[in-house]
Amino acid sequence: MKKMTGGQAAVEALKAEGTSHVFGLIGSATMEMFDALYDAEEIKFIGVHDERTGTHMADGFARMSGEAGVILAGQNGPGVTNLVTGLAQAKAAYSPVVSIGGALASGHRYRDAFQEVDQDALFKPVTKKTWTATAADRVPEMFREAFRESMAPRRGPVQLNLPRDVLAAEAEYEPLQTRDQYRPFMAPAGAPEAIARAAALLSAAERPVIIAGGGIKNTGGADQCMMLAEALNCPVVTSPGHGDAVSFGHPLNAGQMGPRGNVVASRLVKEADVILALGTRVGFNATFYTYDNINRDAKIIHVEMEPTAIGRYFPAEIGIMGDAPTVADQLRYEVEKGENRAKANAWTETFKAERAAYLAKRDADAQVDAMPIHPSGLFKTLRDVMPQDAAVTMDAGTLCLQATDALNYWQPRSLFTPLDFGLVGFSFACGLGIKLAAPERPVISLMGDGGFGMTVSELSTAVDHGINTVTIVMNNRCWGAEKAYQRDFFGERYIGADISSPPFDKLAELYGAKGYHAETLDEMAQAIEDALTCGKPAVIDTMVDPAALYSFRRDSFKHRGG
Structure with a gap:
């Protein structure tokens, strides 16, 4: 057992998570936590000039590293209200941001105290979950839950409010669990029956196309996606904002689709007879929710980790709940077991010619x-x-x-x-x-x-x-x-x-x-x-x-x- 303040326990919890950077703006409500950060050599504190932009930094850090980005708003009231825009941004991007905010002393709540605002109500619409710590001895538990929730599929931002009295109080603590001890995760595979049906549908298609989304990009699944595309000899388009999901240099990459995409990629989705939506919601930016941007008659195979996303905007012929790269590997294995297929070859050769002409014209114009x-x-x-x-x-x-x-x-x-x-x-x-x-x-x-x-x-x-x-x-x-x-x-x-x-x-x-x-x-x-x-x-x-x-x-x- 080790005796610490709530502020010291908060920093120990960050260490247990392997946190390397904390973005934040100092404030009097969280001084115990900042004082503990002073001695945390393994955590680099990046002092920012505005909590909103600090949240964008944590968002970018999370998206690039694949780990949670941490933002610390040191002051309750105006310090935490500045987080709202950044957290709403992170939620829309499914970016795992752990936001920590100073909070009013517990005994002062609901008294119109200085800088009082209902922080739980404030953050509920723009986060996956919001908590307020109730006692110093529960601080490590609250941090574990915050990181678990933020990193769990679908990822997203969370808000943890830490009242002044909780950070100042002392408690006895057991040794803290590391992240590997309480949130081990294995990517789930698709159901075998659904995989077999999907592979058969793709193999029989004359105009197949794969839409690669954030579920490919954010998992590093480009290789699995493109090996499946090669097995099918079919083009790959990327959902808007995820033009980097697969390499520009791959000959089967058509670029970004949709109303804001390029004409070649957009045509493919409008004319395809089978669409494999691989780790994408097929949402607003991709379609504006209209059949103007996707073939109404196409059969859609929708692969997503989040079951509520499958078939939400466009009916799915086959829905597969699973990790996009894992499902891509499963599909490739099934496709490669079948006979050599050539139905999509004409479609793909036409696409390649159009893509080359489009890129040449882009430079010429x-x-x-x-x-x-x-x-x-x-x-x-x-x-x-x-x-x-x-x-x-x-x-x-x-x-x-x-x-x-x-x-x-x-x-x-x-x-x-x-x-x-x-x-x-x-x-x-x-x-x-x-x-x-x-x-x-x-x-x-x-x-x-x-x-x-x-x-x-x-x-x-x-x-x-x-x-x-x-x-x-x-x-x-x-x-x-x-x-x-x-x-x-x-x-x-x-x-x-x-x-x-x-x-x-x-x-x-x-x-x-x-x-x-x-x-x-x-x-x-x-x-x-x-x-x-x-x-x-x-x-x-x-x-x-x-x-x-x-x-x-x-x-x-x-x-x-x-």
């Missing part, structure tokens, strides 16, 4: 001489100069949405976006977390000027901790997505769409980072090369054509006759 820089030219430059092991983060917004399928992702866990939450102000902070999880990887964050302006204070965090990412600010002096809608559907009656910003390259220098300004694509290429090797966090500010806007959600304005 890029506007490389436009001034100011046109997005298509910028994206071609990025394709040409980005290292193949680069990790790319993006915001929402018109320029980043255009970029999502315009870049090439050569290995899994190379693309990190807000996904279904559509958040602006995510990319830079997320990139800092990714860099800490994978310091050997180059990290390039794309943002508009509006989104970077929201989060620029975290340049101090990057400089203070030597987190050397490269942020490209695509500066078009407007909130581009909304300005596009005002242009296309509201008679160019612009209000609130135009913004001003300082020169971000000069601002970066004031923070102690490295700043670059690029007005031409040649300058951009050189700036990226220099930024990747400068040994500092770097910001490249470049003017992008403010007229190069695109209305992605045209369906939302059909009522206006546009």
Whole structure:
């Protein structure tokens, strides 16, 4: 038995989980925990400037590492309310974030005390689960439950509130369990009968396609997915935001599908006779929930770890609850037992020709001489100069949405976006977390000027901790997505769409980072090369054509006759 405060027990619980980094902002409500972190040499504390952006860092860290990202909001009330946007973002992305918040002393609850807010009610809609610790001796138990819940399929964020009196109180503790002792996990396989039926359906298909989603990307299942595709000789499309689920270089990879995907991948899903949805919900970003984006007559084999996702939006011919890479291996084994098949060969050869033509046209059509820089030219430059092991983060917004399928992702866990939450102000902070999880990887964050302006204070965090990412600010002096809608559907009656910003390259220098300004694509290429090797966090500010806007959600304005 060991006597500790609740704050010391909390840090011991983090050690038992193998936690390497804690992102957070100090506050008086959790001083006992911060004091214990002072002596925890195995945990690096990354002090942030805003709890929201700290949560994005924890989110990025979790997505890249595959482990839970930890954010600590030291203050109850305003400290924890700042977490809400970041946790809502993490929930939409199924990102395992363990959020810890200081809480009001237990005896002061429901008395309109200083900085009082009902934190349990506040976080319930944006987390998988929310708890408030009730006694110091239960702190390790609460941490075990928080990590277990966050990491269990489907993964997601949790919130653990720690009252001041619980952190200050002392208790006797048994030796803490390690994570291997209380949450061992084996990936479940699909039911054999369902696997046999699915393999037969795929083998008989003339126009099969595989949709690879987060269940392939986040499990490192690219090899299993593509070996199945090779056995079937069928194309693979990726769900939106998961263009890195399989390598760009594989000849059967068609890229991202859906309303925001490329025309080749999108056509495949619209014309396929059998669709294997492998670790994807086939949800909003992939389909807008309409048969405009998926063949109504296709037979769908839906593979998901979460049973409530199977057939939720589109009826499944066969539903398989299981781990996507494991099921892919099972299917490949069954397919390979059958006779050599050639039904899909014509379909696949046609796809390959269309894919090659599309990629050639993408390069040929890029506007490389436009001034100011046109997005298509910028994206071609990025394709040409980005290292193949680069990790790319993006915001929402018109320029980043255009970029999502315009870049090439050569290995899994190379693309990190807000996904279904559509958040602006995510990319830079997320990139800092990714860099800490994978310091050997180059990290390039794309943002508009509006989104970077929201989060620029975290340049101090990057400089203070030597987190050397490269942020490209695509500066078009407007909130581009909304300005596009005002242009296309509201008679160019612009209000609130135009913004001003300082020169971000000069601002970066004031923070102690490295700043670059690029007005031409040649300058951009050189700036990226220099930024990747400068040994500092770097910001490249470049003017992008403010007229190069695109209305992605045209369906939302059909009522206006546009």
